[in-house]
Amino acid sequence: MPTDFPQSYRLTGVRKLTPTVKAFEFAHEFDFVPGQFIMVWVPGVDEIPISLSGPNQITVKKVGEATNALHSLKKGDYIGVRGPYGNGFSIPGHRVLLVGGGVGIAPMKALAQYGEKDFTSVIGAQDKTELFFRQYFPGLHMCTDDGSAGEKAFATVVAERLLKDRKFDAVAACGPEVMLKFLFQICEKANVPAYFSMERWMKCGIGVCGHCSVDPTGWRVCKEGPVADGTVLRNSEFFQYKRDQAGREVEL
C-alpha cells in the first residue's frame, strides 16, 4: 500500500470549538510526535498542511477555501490524509514554557498532552470565544486581546513575565509569525532555547518541490521542520519575508 498517498477515512466526529475553529476526528490513528503535521485532502478542493492535535485529530481554523470546505463536512464524510510529516518537537530539558496563539493552540495541545515535560502554559486569542482546549494545558495562563477571558494582554507579554519569574529550559510555541517574531526576541534576550512550529507554503509536503524551503540555508519546513530552533530562526527569512504560491517573495 502506498505510504505517501492520501488515504481516505471517514470523519468520526466534528466538534465546534470556537466560532472559527473546529476539531475533526477521523477513523485512523497516526503514530506521531507532537508538532508533526499531516497533509489533509479536502476532496475536490485542495490539500493543506495541518498539525496533528491528537493521533486521530486535527483542529482547523476557517480562513479560506479549503478550510471553509473542511468546516462544511460532517461526521461520516471522507477526508484524505497522509503523513505524519516533519520533525515534531524534540526539546531538551524538563521545564518547558508552552505558548500557543490563535489556532496555534492546536499543536501545543498535542505537546501538552503527550509531551511528558514539566509544562507551564500560555494560550492567547483575540477574545474569550476563540480560546479552546484549555483543559489540556497544565499551569495555564490565559490571555485575550480584549480581556474577555484571562489577562488582557498579548501572549508574548505573559511569556516574557514568566521567563523573568522562573527558570525554564526551553520555550515551545506555535502561533502567528508576528507573535513568534516577538517571542523569539524575548527568548534570545532571556537566553532560553526556542522551539517554534513554523509555516510556509507547501506543495509536496515530502521535501522534494522546494516550495517551503527558507533562506539562507534551504531548510525545508515540511522535512527538517516544521519545528525550528534558534540556529534555524536566527538570521533567516523567518520574521522577515516568505514566498507565495507562485514562489514570489512577500513581506511578512
Place this chain on the structure above:
Amino acid sequence: MPTDFPQSYRLTGVRKLTPTVKAFEFAHEFDFVPGQFIMVWVPGVDEIPISLSGPNQITVKKVGEATNALHSLKKGDYIGVRGPYGNGFSIPGHRVLLVGGGVGIAPMKALAQYGEKDFTSVIGAQDKTELFFRQYFPGLHMCTDDGSAGEKAFATVVAERLLKDRKFDAVAACGPEVMLKFLFQICEKANVPAYFSMERWMKCGIGVCGHCSVDPTGWRVCKEGPVADGTVLRNSEFFQYKRDQAGREVEL
C-alpha cells in the same frame, strides 16, 4: 532492490566433475530448501532452470547452447541468478531412499547434505567417468550402465531391490524422466510415497506464463513443483508427454 530479477555475481570456482558435468560456485549464498532451483542467466545467451546443489553452487551438464556457454565460463566471469524457486523436498518420515540418475545426482547431493534424514542412496550413470559427488551420499550404492563402477545395472533395479530388502518411509529422486517413470511404478507397487524432482520447459520461472504447467491439474513445475508426489504424478501427463518451447505437445 528487485527480488525476481537476475543479480549478477562472479563465479568464485568452476570444477570439472565429469567429462560433461561442471560445478559452479558463485559469490552469493541462497537460503534454500534442497530441491529448489534458480534461474541462471548466461549473459547474451539464455536463462535456464538449474537446481541448487548447494547454497552457492550449481552443477550442470553440457547438453546444448546455454549449458555449453556456461561450461565455457571461468572463475571471475559473471552469471545472473534469481530465486530460489519452487517447493523443494518436504518429505515425511525418517528412512528415505535417495535415487539420482545422471545430472539428477546434483540436487540429490543437496538433499543428502542438508536433508537431515536417515538416507540410503543410489546413484547411477552411464559409466564410471560420469559418476560424481559420491562422497556426499550416505549408504551409497553406485551403478553404471556398463559396470565400469559399482554395480552394472540401472538405478531403478538397485532401488527396487533395496525397497524389497528394507522398509523406507519415502523415495526421493531426480533423473531422466524415463528413469523416474519406472521408479514410480516400483514405488507404487512397493507402496512407498514418491518425491520426484520433475522438469518442464520454463520461461518465467515465477508461475505466471503457464508454460511449465502440466495436465490435467495445471500444476506448475516452477511454483508448486519441481518436486511432485504421487498425487501429482498419478494420472498426469508426466511419463507420457510434455510441451516444447512453442507449447506443442511432444511424446516423452
Place this chain on the structure above:
Amino acid sequence: MLTMEIAGLKLKNPTILAAGFLGTSASILKRVADSGAGAVTIKSIGPEPREGNPNPTVLCWGEGLMNAVGLPTPGYKNMTREWAELKDISVPVIASFYGGSISEFVEVAEAIVENKPAMLDVNIGCPNTKKHGAVFGKDPETAGKLINKIKEVAGSIPVMPKLTPNTDNMLEVAKACVDNGADAIAGFNTWGPGMVIDVNVRKPVMGFKTGGISGPAVRPLMVKGIYDLYEKIDAPIVAVGGIMYGTDVIEAMMAGATAVEIGSGIHYRGIDVFSKACSEMEAWMKENGVKSLEELVGSAH
C-alpha cells in the same frame, strides 16, 4: 452481487484472466476458472508454431513485470485437443489471437470461431515481436480495417481489440475500432517497452533486449487511459494493467471500465488473486452501501 454483463457475456464477477498469463493449456485455464476468475483468456494464438524469444522472457523488476515472451504458440492447427477440453470450463473462455498481416489475422479468427469461444480478443498491442502486435495498433486506419475484416468472420461472437497504450493515436485507434464494429475495447497491452541493463555484464538482461512493462507500476497510467477512453468512445471497456486488489477493480470501473483483466497480480498475490479481489470488492460494497457494480462505471467523471 458482482455480476456484470459485457458485450453480451454474462460474468459472475468482472475479473478476467489477462491474455498470456497461464493460458497455455485447457487444464491451467480450468484451474484459473476454479480460482474465481469471472472469465479466462487463452494465450494469444498465432497462425504458425512459434517458439517466442530466448529467455529471460519474463522478469519482475520490482513494482512491475517486464516481458518479451514473444508470442509463442503451438499455432491454431495444433490445438484440437485443447479446444475439446475447454468445454469443461465453467466460465466464459475468451480467445486471444494475432497475425502478421490482416489476412493472417482473419485466417486465425476463422479457425478459432469454429470452436465458439465466448469472445475474440484481438491482440494489436504486443510490443515484443517485430512483425506482429503493436504495428496494427498504432494506426487508426489499419486497426479499423482489421476489425472490419474480423467482424466479417466472427458471426455472433463479440470482437474486442486490445489496444497498445504506446501511441499518440490511442484514442483514434479505439474510435476506428468501434466505428468498424468492435463490441468492446480492452486497454491495455504492456507499456514501453522498457530495458534493464546489467552493469556488471554490460548487456540488456532480457533475451529480446527489451520487454513490455506491466503490474502495479503501470496502474496510474492505465487508469488515465481508461478515463480518457470512457469520455471518447461508445463501447464497453475492459481495463487491464496493474490491477491487484478489489479497490483497484473499483477504481478502474469508476474510471469507466465495465470489467477488468488481471495478469501480473497473479505474481504478487497468487493464482487466487481473482477470488481475493472479489471478496475485497464485496467488503467495500457493503461498507459503502453499493448494491450493484453497474452504478460505479464511470462514476469518477
Place this chain on the structure above:
Amino acid sequence: MLTMEIAGLKLKNPTILAAGFLGTSASILKRVADSGAGAVTIKSIGPEPREGNPNPTVLCWGEGLMNAVGLPTPGYKNMTREWAELKDISVPVIASFYGGSISEFVEVAEAIVENKPAMLDVNIGCPNTKKHGAVFGKDPETAGKLINKIKEVAGSIPVMPKLTPNTDNMLEVAKACVDNGADAIAGFNTWGPGMVIDVNVRKPVMGFKTGGISGPAVRPLMVKGIYDLYEKIDAPIVAVGGIMYGTDVIEAMMAGATAVEIGSGIHYRGIDVFSKACSEMEAWMKENGVKSLEELVGSAH
C-alpha cells in the same frame, strides 16, 4: 574519478539536480550543490508569475511519484535577487525555462541568458499544463523551430531541450532539435500522465486530476529511451527518470548517457542522494577496474 564533460560543461561528477526538484531558490540550490550534485537546475522559469495547480500536486503512490505542480514560477522578472545569489554556488547552475509560445520561450531565454547560466534546459516535455510544455515536444517541426530560435539568443551558452517520452515521435523530435543546433538532449520529463482515483471519494486525487509519473517505476522506460536515442542522434545525452543508485547512473551511461539528472531519488534516499550515488559509483568502478566514466558511455550496445 567521476569527472565528466558535457556540451562544454565540466562536471565533478555526472549527477545533476533535475528541474523542478528543490530548485525554487538560490539557497536550496546551494544546499543541493553542497550535498554533492555535479550541477543543479533552477526550477523551470516562466514568462509571468504563475501559481500552478491546486494541491495535491505531488504524491508518492509507491515506486514512483506523480506530479502536476503545473509550472509555478515567480516569473523571470521577479528573480533578480535569486540570480545574484546563484553566483555563490560552486557547481554549474543550469536554467530550466518554458513559455506558452515560441516567442515567449525566446523572451524568457533572452532574459535568462543575461544572467549567464551554465546551460539552458528547454522544457518541452511537461504534461501538467494545457498551454505549455509537451505541446512543443511532440511535433518535430515545432521543436526544431523552437530550438533554432533559442540558439539565436543563447550565444555561447549550450542549449539542451528536455524531451517528453510520451510520443511516437520522440526520436524525430530529438533529431530535429539536434539538427537545429541543440548541444545536448535530456530524456525525459515525466511519463503518462497517470491518474489515481480515490474509490471512497470517487474522484481523481490530484488537483489537476492527472499527474506525470517519475521515480523508480519508470527507470526501465527511461533506459530504453536513452538506448534508442544513443543509436539515433549525434549529441550528448542526459538521462532522467528513476535514477537513485550508483548502478542506476552506470546503467544509464551504458545505455548512452553522458550525465544524468536525479529528482524523485531525493524522496527515496534523501537530499544527499547525489553523494550516495557517487560513492556507489566509485565503489563499483574500483570493483570492476574502471578508471574513467567515459569508457562506459554506450557500452551496452
